[in-house]
Amino acid sequence: MDKASKKRVEIMEAAYKVFSEKGYHSTRIEDIAVETGMAQGLFYRYFDNKLDLFSQIIDMIIARIAAGVMSDAPGSSDTLEEYTEQLERAVDNLFEIFVEDPIISKLLFYEARSVDDTVNKKIQDSLDLFADFSSQYIKDGIEKGFLRPDIELRETAYAFNALIFEGARRIMLAKDKKKAKKVWKKVIVDLAIGATARH
Amino acid sequence: MDKASKKRVEIMEAAYKVFSEKGYHSTRIEDIAVETGMAQGLFYRYFDNKLDLFSQIIDMIIARIAAGVMSDAPGSSDTLEEYTEQLERAVDNLFEIFVEDPIISKLLFYEARSVDDTVNKKIQDSLDLFADFSSQYIKDGIEKGFLRPDIELRETAYAFNALIFEGARRIMLAKDKKKAKKVWKKVIVDLAIGATARH
Amino acid sequence: MDKASKKRVEIMEAAYKVFSEKGYHSTRIEDIAVETGMAQGLFYRYFDNKLDLFSQIIDMIIARIAAGVMSDAPGSSDTLEEYTEQLERAVDNLFEIFVEDPIISKLLFYEARSVDDTVNKKIQDSLDLFADFSSQYIKDGIEKGFLRPDIELRETAYAFNALIFEGARRIMLAKDKKKAKKVWKKVIVDLAIGATARH
Amino acid sequence: MDKASKKRVEIMEAAYKVFSEKGYHSTRIEDIAVETGMAQGLFYRYFDNKLDLFSQIIDMIIARIAAGVMSDAPGSSDTLEEYTEQLERAVDNLFEIFVEDPIISKLLFYEARSVDDTVNKKIQDSLDLFADFSSQYIKDGIEKGFLRPDIELRETAYAFNALIFEGARRIMLAKDKKKAKKVWKKVIVDLAIGATARH
DNA sequence: TATGAATGAGATTTCATTCAT
DNA sequence: AATGAATGAAATCTCATTCAT
Numbered sequence: 086m087d088k089a090s091k092k093r094v095e096i097m098e099a100a101y102k103v104f105s106e107k108g109y110h111s112t113r114i115e116d117i118a119v120e121t122g123m124a125q126g127l128f129y130r131y132f133d134n135k136l137d138l139f140s141q142i143i144d145m146i147i148a149r150i151a152a153g154v155m156s157d158a159p160g161s162s163d164t165l166e167e168y169t170e171q172l173e174r175a176v177d178n179l180f181e182i183f184v185e186d187p188i189i190s191k192l193l194f195y196e197a198r199s200v201d202d203t204v205n206k207k208i209q210d211s212l213d214l215f216a217d218f219s220s221q222y223i224k225d226g227i228e229k230g231f232l233r234p235d236i237e238l239r240e241t242a243y244a245f246n247a248l249i250f251e252g253a254r255r256i257m258l259a260k261d262k263k264k265a266k267k268v269w270k271k272v273i274v275d276l277a278i279g280a281t282a283r284h
Numbered sequence: 285m286d287k288a289s290k291k292r293v294e295i296m297e298a299a300y301k302v303f304s305e306k307g308y309h310s311t312r313i314e315d316i317a318v319e320t321g322m323a324q325g326l327f328y329r330y331f332d333n334k335l336d337l338f339s340q341i342i343d344m345i346i347a348r349i350a351a352g353v354m355s356d357a358p359g360s361s362d363t364l365e366e367y368t369e370q371l372e373r374a375v376d377n378l379f380e381i382f383v384e385d386p387i388i389s390k391l392l393f394y395e396a397r398s399v400d401d402t403v404n405k406k407i408q409d410s411l412d413l414f415a416d417f418s419s420q421y422i423k424d425g426i427e428k429g430f431l432r433p434d435i436e437l438r439e440t441a442y443a444f445n446a447l448i449f450e451g452a453r454r455i456m457l458a459k460d461k462k463k464a465k466k467v468w469k470k471v472i473v474d475l476a477i478g479a480t481a482r483h
Numbered sequence: 484m485d486k487a488s489k490k491r492v493e494i495m496e497a498a499y500k501v502f503s504e505k506g507y508h509s510t511r512i513e514d515i516a517v518e519t520g521m522a523q524g525l526f527y528r529y530f531d532n533k534l535d536l537f538s539q540i541i542d543m544i545i546a547r548i549a550a551g552v553m554s555d556a557p558g559s560s561d562t563l564e565e566y567t568e569q570l571e572r573a574v575d576n577l578f579e580i581f582v583e584d585p586i587i588s589k590l591l592f593y594e595a596r597s598v599d600d601t602v603n604k605k606i607q608d609s610l611d612l613f614a615d616f617s618s619q620y621i622k623d624g625i626e627k628g629f630l631r632p633d634i635e636l637r638e639t640a641y642a643f644n645a646l647i648f649e650g651a652r653r654i655m656l657a658k659d660k661k662k663a664k665k666v667w668k669k670v671i672v673d674l675a676i677g678a679t680a681r682h
Numbered sequence: 683m684d685k686a687s688k689k690r691v692e693i694m695e696a697a698y699k700v701f702s703e704k705g706y707h708s709t710r711i712e713d714i715a716v717e718t719g720m721a722q723g724l725f726y727r728y729f730d731n732k733l734d735l736f737s738q739i740i741d742m743i744i745a746r747i748a749a750g751v752m753s754d755a756p757g758s759s760d761t762l763e764e765y766t767e768q769l770e771r772a773v774d775n776l777f778e779i780f781v782e783d784p785i786i787s788k789l790l791f792y793e794a795r796s797v798d799d800t801v802n803k804k805i806q807d808s809l810d811l812f813a814d815f816s817s818q819y820i821k822d823g824i825e826k827g828f829l830r831p832d833i834e835l836r837e838t839a840y841a842f843n844a845l846i847f848e849g850a851r852r853i854m855l856a857k858d859k860k861k862a863k864k865v866w867k868k869v870i871v872d873l874a875i876g877a878t879a880r881h
Numbered sequence: 882t883a884t885g886a887a888t889g890a891g892a893t894t895t896c897a898t899t900c901a902t
Numbered sequence: 903a904a905t906g907a908a909t910g911a912a913a914t915c916t917c918a919t920t921c922a923t
Contacts, residue, residue, distance in 0.1 A: 092903095108398050110309050113896060124905040126899080135897070195397035195404075199307050205394075240454070240471045247450030248443055255442055272439045280478030291886090312913065323888045328915065490882095506796050508707050511917060522884040524920080533918070593795035593802075597705050603792075638869045641852055642845055649844035653837070670837045678876030689907090710892060721909045726894065 093131045093141075096121050101142050105188035109139060109200045140204055143197055146189055147211040153182040154218055165231045169278050175222070176249065176270050183253035184262060190253055216242040223281070232281045241281070248273045292330045295320050296341050304387035308338060308399050339403055342396055345388055346410045352381045353417055364430045368477050374421070375448065375469050382452035383461060389452055415441040422480070431480045440480070447472045491529045491539075494519050499540050503586035507537060507598045538602055541595055544587055545609040551580045552616055563629045567676050573620070574647065574668050581651035582660060588651055614640040621679070630679045639679070646671045690728045693718050694739050702785035706736060706797050737801055740794055743786055744808045750779045751815055762828045766875050772819070773846065773867050780850035781859060787850055813839040820878070829878045838878070845870045 086094075099120040103112050114135060118125045132138040156178070162168040183190050197204050219242035226232035252269035259265035285293075298319040302311050313334060317324045331337040355377075361367040382389050396403050418441035425431035451468035458464035484492075497518040501510050512533060516523045530536040554576070560566040581588050595602050617640035624630035650667035657663035683691075696717040700709050711732060715722045729735040753775070759765040780787050794801050816839035823829035849866035856862035 089903095110398070114898080115896080118906095125897095126906065127904055129898070130903070198394040199309065199398045237467055237471050240451075240467055241475075243450055243454055244447055244471055244475060247446050251442055251446035252439075255439070268436055268439055272436050272443055276440075276443060276475055276479040279480070280475045287886090313915085314913085322886095324914090325889065325916075326887055329886075333914075487882095508796070512919080513917080516885095523918095524885065525883055527919070528882070596792040597707065597796045635865055635869050638849075638852070638865055639873075641848055642869055642873060645844050645848035646841055649840055650837075653840055666834055666837055670834050670841055674838075674841060674873055674877045677878070678873045685907090711894085712892085720907095722893090723895075723910065724908055727907075731893075 089131070096123075096128065096131055097138070097142050097145060100138055101145075101188065101192070104139065104142065104196065105192050109196050136201055136204075139197075139200060140207070143193070143204055143207055146193060147207070150182055150189070151211070151214065153178065154215065162229070162231075165278075165282060168226055168229070168231045169274065172222070172277065173270060173274055176252075176273055177266075179249050180253055180256060180266050180270070183250075184256055184266065187257045190250070190257065194250065194254070212243075212246065215246055219243075219245050226281070231283065233283050236281055245273075245277060248276065288330070295322075295327065295330055296337065296344060299337055300341050300344075300387060300391070303338065303341065303395065304390045308334075308395050335400055335403075338396075338399060339406070342392070342403055342406055345392060346406070349381055349388070350410070350413065352377065353414065361428070361430075364477075364481060367425055367428070367430045368473065371421070371476065372469060372473055375451075375472055376465075378448050379452060379455060379465050379469065383455055383465065386456045389449070389456065393449065393453070411445065414445055418444050425480070430482065432482050435480055444472075444476060447475065487529070494521075494526065494529055495536070495540050495543060498536055499543075499586065499590070502537065502540065502594065503590050507594050534599055534602075537595075537598060538605070541591070541602055541605055544591055545605070548580055548587070549609070549612065551576065552613065560627070560629075563676075563680060566624055566627070566629045567672065570620070570675065571668060571672055574650075574671055575664075577647050578651060578654060578664050578668070581648075582654055582664065585655045588648070588655065592648065592652070610641075610644065613644055617643050624679070629681065631681050634679055643671075643675060646674065686728070693720075693725065693728055694735065694742060697735055698739055698742075698785060698789070701736065701739065701793065702788050706732075706793050733798055733801075736794075736797060737804070740790070740801055740804055743790060744804070747779055747786070748808070748811070750775065751812065759826070759828075762875075762879060765823055765826070765828045766871060769819070769874065770867060770871055773849075773870055774863075776846050777850060777853060777863050777867070781853055781863065784854045787847070787854065791847065791851070809843065812843055816840075816842050823878070828880065830880050833878055842870075842874060845873065 096117065100112070100117045103116050103120050107116065112135075114128055115125050117138075118128060128138075132141070162171050193208060197208055216239065220238055223232060223236060223238060223241060223245075227234050227236065252273055256262055256265040256269060295316065299311075299316045302315050302319050306315065311334075313327050314324050316337075317327055327337075331340070361370050392407060396407055415438065419437055422431060422435060422437060422440060422444075426433050426435065451472055455461055455464040455468055494515065498510075498515045501514050501518050505514065512526055513523050515536075516526055526536075530539070560569050591606060595606055614637065618636055621630060621634060621636060621639060621643075625632050625634065650671055654660055654663040654667060693714065697709075697714045700713050700717050704713065709732075711725050712722050714735075715725055725735075729738070759768050790805060794805055813836065817835055820829060820833060820835060820838060820842075824831050824833065849870055853859055853862045853866055
């Protein structure tokens with residue numbers, strides 16, 4: 086990475102923090118400059134404007150989540166138990182991503198939607214991508230005969246993701262995060278498997 | 285209702301529209317004034333400032349939803365079929381609220397969260413209230429022996445609500461809203477009953 | 484006095500109070516309306532505008548003071564003792580006017596000067612008139628041989644008035660107004676007679 | 683002095699002029715900006731708001747006057763003549779301060795009182811300080827046996843200051859300022875010494 | 882005469898962005 | 903590359919005054 090890119094990332098990290106604390110609109114370029122420890126004017130050497138910065142931060146966040154998600158593809162599972170265990174691991178993995186960096190969801194779910202249409206579209210698209218991924222899981226489950234074949238694929242994928250996000254949000258609000266994570270994992274897996282598994 | 289209250293509501297309706305179109309931050313008081321057909325200055329006779337107005341609109345929305353939700357309490361159901369039908373009606377009812385007035389969810393789910401901590405807290409609280417309501421349904425189902433007694437009550441209620449909201453969001457994005465509504469109703473009821481019913 | 488004039492005076496009394504409490508610029512027409520117990524709009528039936536009202540109040544105050552001052556003209560005094568006693572009574576009389584209604588000086592000396600040039604001119608003129616009056620006293624004293632003939636008439640009159648005003652201001656700030664009044668009377672009379680009397 | 687302080691002073695000087703010409707309330711930030719030759723917005727980099735600026739200007743004025751006043755302390759005087767001459771020099775000195783910069787008194791005596799309670803308090807306090815100073819003079823005169831020992835110290839000090847201020851005001855209104863200054867000096871010294879000296 | 886809602890001009894203040902150094 | 907002062911375009915909010923009833 087060249088020096089300029091390094092600086093860009095440095096600014097993004099600082100801004101990421103400030104944005105999540107104060108929100109997009111209440112954050113002034115000066116706040117970011119102070120956090121980065123540089124002069125205001127310099128900011129504009131690295132980013133076109135405030136929105137450009139925010140947009141790139143959202144890209145970064147999405148990329149990170151995507152990387153985390155994609156890291157464990159629907160692997161091989163020969164029994165429903167194995168399939169369930171795989172699902173558990175996936176949920177765990179996702180929770181980890183959100184809980185480890187609680188700023189992410191605040192920025193992504195609360196702030197970003199109201200900033201700008203382009204940014205919103207970006208998030209929308211990433212959610213679709215995320216749903217694609219979940220679909221793969223379900224499809225795999227159906228093909229292997231673990232899940233009922235009459236499932237509404239797309240909607241169930243969205244529903245599943247919504248459960249993950251809700252779980253992540255609630256875990257973040259919980260005092261005992263460890264326990265909350267455990268309970269939510271159970272609730273989600275029970276809902277998902279319990280409702281979709283073949284009997 | 286006195287004249288002043290009528291005017292207040294008139295402004296709120298106009299602002300409601302403008303906020304949902306342009307978002308909170310991009311809406312200027314003048315936009316609201318123009319939409320209401322009055323001079324800017326008059327606004328401040330009825331509201332302290334933009335946030336005050338927005339906050340009251342959120343109150344109004346929450347009250348409306350609450351009224352819609354509370355209107356059909358968990359009624360009498362003697363069989364699982366009846367219980368399921370009741371659930372279907374409830375989901376239908378909720379979808380109706382959001383779809384009938386798509387602005388609501390845009391404002392409530394996208395805009396409001398990033399506006400102000402007090403407003404956010406308000407929404408948080410209303411979601412808790414909403415979860416209370418869902419809990420009643422589930423409890424009723426357990427007591428009557430339709431649902432498994434080992435369900436995590438609170439989390440399942442939140443999860444259920446998250447599914448409703450996701451459904452509402454997706455229906456609003458769908459071209460064929462009627463069909464989308466049908467499919468989502470099925471998905472949610474299947475998930476809910478399929479996973480929680482006693483076998 | 485006709486009904487309209489009565490109302491005008493009523494408004495002036497109310498405004499007089501509000502102006503002295505909040506100052507000219509911080510007083511809104513609505514404050515005056517509230518104090519008078521009438522509607523805002525009605526104000527403009529009785530006065531052209533805010534400045535017009537203030538100006539008339541200042542006129543009223545000046546007239547009142549003038550009336551009080553003029554009430555005891557330089558009377559007959561045959562000895563320096565009598566002359567001194569007359570002076571004492573005059574000072575007493577003036578203090579009474581200011582102390583009895585402390586609002587007067589706040590309005591006249593603090594507020595009015597910064598409001599408008601015309602109003603300022605008015606006060607300036609009234610001070611001149613007041614100085615004329617004091618001059619009469621001094622002249623009388625000189626003519627009767629009580630005071631030194633080489634006194635700078637005009638300046639001494641202004642100086643004397645300045646002492647009165649300063650005394651009034653200080654008395655109003657004092658806790659024990661009665662005592663303060665006594666002391667100031669002594670100081671002023673001593674200064675005036677002590678310095679100007681023939682030895 | 684650093685660059686920022688220099689700019690602050692520059693703005694204060696410009697504002698000082700504008701305030702004295704138009705008065706506090708009629709002066710807009712833009713007027714000050716124009717006078718300084720800068721953009722409006724820049725003003726807020728150096729001052730919180732108009733009142734903050736005005737308050738600091740008043741501080742500056744008071745400090746200047748105080749410096750001028752304190753510069754000649756009650757010196758050594760062995761005879762009443764010397765004491766009188768010293769007094770004359772002090773009065774001269776004070777007149778010089780006010781006449782040299784007529785804006786001062788306009789701002790201090792007319793404008794400042796009606797602006798804000800804090801500012802008014804500031805002036806009140808400085809007048810007290812000023813009276814302290816005059817008291818020293820009088821005390822010195824008493825101790826040396828030039829003045830009567832039964833003088834009301836505090837009140838006489840206030841009275842003396844009131845004379846100075848009245849003189850300053852009148853001199854500024856006079857056409858022939860030089861002559862006015864001479865006359866007023868005589869009047870004040872005559873009043874002060876004539877009335878308080880031991881005979 | 883009375884009401885009080887409505888108007889609209891204007892002042893303050895903020896801050897993203899530019900620019901001279 | 904870096905600084906931070908300077909710009910200027912909004913946006914909010916206030917309130918004297920007018921107007922319809």
